[in-house]
Amino acid sequence: MARLSREFYAQDTLEAARALLGKVLVRRLDGETLAGRVVETEAYVGRCDKACHAYHYRRTARTETLFAPPGTAYIYLIYGMYHCLNFVTEPEGEPAAVLLRALQPVAGIETMARLRYGDKPMTDYRRKNFLNGPGKVCRALALTRAENGLDLTGDTLFLCGRPEDAGLPSFPAAARERIVTGPRIGVDYAEEARDFPWRFRLVREE
DNA sequence: AGAACGATCGACT
């Protein structure tokens, strides 16, 4: 199964955040395959970014994962009730990562819907807001701190360029899309870094 | 030991 290599993750974080758009995230759970297409990311760079947990190489129990090799999953608890999934980037020792903010569902949709909504029926509102936030993505993929530190070159959680790389049916004809850049969400406390245009979204052209 | 604070979400006016 072709998946993104450690060298891919070792690149510059801003480049990685852009390059990850359109890639397919695969989560194997109890023998089932859950998958989604990456449509929104944010970059966090410890070297120079006050919004990054490892700003100025700050090393604590939590940030230890950001110092792990590129291609490691950094998952942390936020606001006491949600989790965020990040992909560790740059050469080992440079604490940096790409936050996954949104997916388009690709496979295992019923299971993801159950993880997200339980037995509540699917509605248009729920379909529209299914995987459009970092906490929602982690809920739908059953990712918690227990999965923090997972190796993304392994079999449990990984990214690939196309669905066929994971044995999934290919996408229908690709719509025209472009990358929209803007400031990151929820980092108003981060002084000058709050305005860095380090959020990347894949949006359909009209 | 205690306090402050979130890289969010969903319910509600």
Place this chain on the structure above:
DNA sequence: GTCGATCGTTCTA
């Protein structure tokens, strides 16, 4: 648009 939930992490003393 506003607001509260909820708890691990981090910092202060």
